[in-house]
Amino acid sequence: MLRIEHLTKKYGEKLAVDDLTLEIAPGEIYGFIGHNGAGKTTTLKSVVGILKFDAGEITIDGVSIKKDPLACKQKLAYIPDNPDLYDFMKGIEYLNFIADVFGISPEARKEKIATLSGVFEITENLAQPISSYSHGMKQKLAIIGAFLHDPKLIVMDEPFVGLDPKAAHELKGMMREHCDRGGAIFFSTHVLEVAEKLCDKVAIIKEGRLIRSGSMEEVKGDESLESVFLELED
Amino acid sequence: MLKALLKKQFRELGQSLFPTRKKDKNGNIRTRSRAFYVLIYSLVFFSLTLTFLGLAFGLSSFLDPAIGLYSLYFSIVGLVAILFGVFGSVFSTYSSLYLAKDNDTLLSLPIPPAAILFVRMLTVFVMSAFYTLPVWIPGMVVFAIFAKTSLVTILSQLATYLLVCIFVCFLSALLGFFVAAIASRLKNKSIAAAILVVLFLGVYYFACFRMGNIMTALIENAAKIGAFADKYLLFLVWLGEGACGQGLSLLLFALVVLALFALLYFILSKTFIAITTRKVGEKKAIYHETTARKGSVSSALLKKEWKRFVGSTTYLLNAGLGVLLVPIFTVVLAVKSKDLLPALASMGLASATAVLPYLVPALFLSMNAIAAPSISLEGKTLWMLKTLPVTPWQVLRAKLSLHMLVNAPMGVVATIFLGVWFGLDVLSILLAVLALVAVLFLSALWCLFWGVKKPMLDWTNEAYPIKQSAPVMFAVFGGMGLAVVSGIPGFLLCSVLHPAAYYAILVVVLLVPSFFLFRWAKTGGAKLLEEL
Numbered sequence: 135m136l137r138i139e140h141l142t143k144k145y146g147e148k149l150a151v152d153d154l155t156l157e158i159a160p161g162e163i164y165g166f167i168g169h170n171g172a173g174k175t176t177t178l179k180s181v182v183g184i185l186k187f188d189a190g191e192i193t194i195d196g197v198s199i200k201k202d203p204l205a206c207k208q209k210l211a212y213i214p215d216n217p218d219l220y221d222f223m224k225g226i227e228y229l230n231f232i233a234d235v236f237g238i239s240p241e242a243r244k245e246k247i248a249t250l251s252g253v254f255e256i257t258e259n260l261a262q263p264i265s266s267y268s269h270g271m272k273q274k275l276a277i278i279g280a281f282l283h284d285p286k287l288i289v290m291d292e293p294f295v296g297l298d299p300k301a302a303h304e305l306k307g308m309m310r311e312h313c314d315r316g317g318a319i320f321f322s323t324h325v326l327e328v329a330e331k332l333c334d335k336v337a338i339i340k341e342g343r344l345i346r347s348g349s350m351e352e353v354k355g356d357e358s359l360e361s362v363f364l365e366l367e368d
Numbered sequence: 369m370l371k372a373l374l375k376k377q378f379r380e381l382g383q384s385l386f387p388t389r390k391k392d393k394n395g396n397i398r399t400r401s402r403a404f405y406v407l408i409y410s411l412v413f414f415s416l417t418l419t420f421l422g423l424a425f426g427l428s429s430f431l432d433p434a435i436g437l438y439s440l441y442f443s444i445v446g447l448v449a450i451l452f453g454v455f456g457s458v459f460s461t462y463s464s465l466y467l468a469k470d471n472d473t474l475l476s477l478p479i480p481p482a483a484i485l486f487v488r489m490l491t492v493f494v495m496s497a498f499y500t501l502p503v504w505i506p507g508m509v510v511f512a513i514f515a516k517t518s519l520v521t522i523l524s525q526l527a528t529y530l531l532v533c534i535f536v537c538f539l540s541a542l543l544g545f546f547v548a549a550i551a552s553r554l555k556n557k558s559i560a561a562a563i564l565v566v567l568f569l570g571v572y573y574f575a576c577f578r579m580g581n582i583m584t585a586l587i588e589n590a591a592k593i594g595a596f597a598d599k600y601l602l603f604l605v606w607l608g609e610g611a612c613g614q615g616l617s618l619l620l621f622a623l624v625v626l627a628l629f630a631l632l633y634f635i636l637s638k639t640f641i642a643i644t645t646r647k648v649g650e651k652k653a654i655y656h657e658t659t660a661r662k663g664s665v666s667s668a669l670l671k672k673e674w675k676r677f678v679g680s681t682t683y684l685l686n687a688g689l690g691v692l693l694v695p696i697f698t699v700v701l702a703v704k705s706k707d708l709l710p711a712l713a714s715m716g717l718a719s720a721t722a723v724l725p726y727l728v729p730a731l732f733l734s735m736n737a738i739a740a741p742s743i744s745l746e747g748k749t750l751w752m753l754k755t756l757p758v759t760p761w762q763v764l765r766a767k768l769s770l771h772m773l774v775n776a777p778m779g780v781v782a783t784i785f786l787g788v789w790f791g792l793d794v795l796s797i798l799l800a801v802l803a804l805v806a807v808l809f810l811s812a813l814w815c816l817f818w819g820v821k822k823p824m825l826d827w828t829n830e831a832y833p834i835k836q837s838a839p840v841m842f843a844v845f846g847g848m849g850l851a852v853v854s855g856i857p858g859f860l861l862c863s864v865l866h867p868a869a870y871y872a873i874l875v876v877v878l879l880v881p882s883f884f885l886f887r888w889a890k891t892g893g894a895k896l897l898e899e900l
Contacts (some may be wrong), residue, residue: 218748222679234668261655
């Protein structure tokens, strides 16, 4: 579903991501962990087409993000670490905007919005301006917007930040369900317990370089993910 | 603490007026020279100064030693400076003072609200100073040419200028305060605030024009000046006398201005937290499930632009006021045409009936630089457009479309109305309409060009990208220049050409740069947006 080959990204002289290669198959939840400034967000932003990279290749479902970004973006959804949404819109207007961009039929969007907003308990709030939303509500709206068009690949940057425990639980369920239907998820997190329980595969990045990746069992062995991570970081 | 706040505020203002930091295609930040901006601002400033130099020369008869109305001269210059200064700063005062995104952060820090307010008022003061200076400098120059000047009078004039700026800042902040106090209790804040500002401004200008009439009457009847002015226009008399070097008047003028400012500052600082954090008046709307109509990508993007436009008081006022001014001035022009047209004809401008149907809407609508700040306003939400399956050109086209959809209908109606009123033939009206649409289109492309070239995405207050930024300044003044340059030759040419022929030529002339700018927007502009 997602193939990253020798990705290299520099900011001036600073190497943010250094020759990173990994692959995510359909049905996989892939966790991406590393300390602050390790290169996680840069990698995720390169995958979704926000950042141009210096070398390497990224393909989504066989299509290069460099060569055909629009086709790639049709297949993916992105949830940033800070959900800056259109404050001047109401919640429902934002979702309709996303639905229009992806060409979702009125019936399908109505059903999807009802279901997803019900799951996150923000149905009533959809008539209110996003500017009045709390951080958590904006995060929920961004998640609903991401799941609205059934993307093949969902890229998330710290998706659990700001969510209440119930919403975080629901999101984990939705992520699993999405992958069980053949989709894939690539997400960064600092919550190692969540990564350990939720992910099929995990990659650890340090100073822009991938230092370990593979299935959860391969990466952590008999230890906890936390102890492996701390060991590698040292 | 105050120093840190000032540094933050002026760094932001500096970045919006001199956007020298630019991301290259790899996302790296590069710093560029400020020389280009200095040159452009100097040109704008020079043009404004030249305009007001004409006014100052017009008043130079007051400085004839035989007449000796020196203080009245400066009273009028001061009044014009106040009018122009308020017009330049008032539309962004409300948002500058109250709508910054860092309100919560700053209020949570150990900083007195009065200090936050003081720093923000300084920004208003800087804008006031920027707009009053092109009026005041010619005033001083003409005074120096025609009247006896000394170091004392020069220093007095500089002190008076400073006080005029403080007074403009006071008026703008007062209006901002009223609008904020009322709008914070209303539901549709942006539209309500916009209407309030326009209403207050209408009342303010009505009062000022009344004062102008009084002053004209005084000029015509100079003998009564002393008694009348002493009774009713003391404030302006002190301004004028102060600028002429009369110490007591300057002191009195300073006392009044500073007392007014101090009183307002006291009230504003006491109410600052209450206004910035007030949430009342927002009745919680409940969503009821409905089936939305499916729209195209283009219409979704256009709707998004429209919602942003009407969702912001500052955006509406600074980029939409022309739509309101066009019908007002069209009607005024039609009503006053019986007096105005003979006057213009006596000045050798008999072709005014052919030119004004085009020039009036073109000039007022050139103030509506909707597309110029539209890229900057994406701010931190730009990630959405970059991750959604939309092309950069689709995004730019939506911004262009909004610019045209807001401006063109009112302009077309005004041109047709004035064309019919002034008795132009159908072909001339039709071609005048085409010329107007062409100039608006070129103006929209011009705005978009600057918006894409010099975006400012990391703002904390939308007043910066909308009002106090390089692309908007360049777009507005360039657009106004375009309207003038395309319309003024008509006063001469329409006396030798049929108006239809003039407008036909104008359409062709305007379409040439439009074609190149349009092509640039589709390719170079789209590429720049992609790289942001």
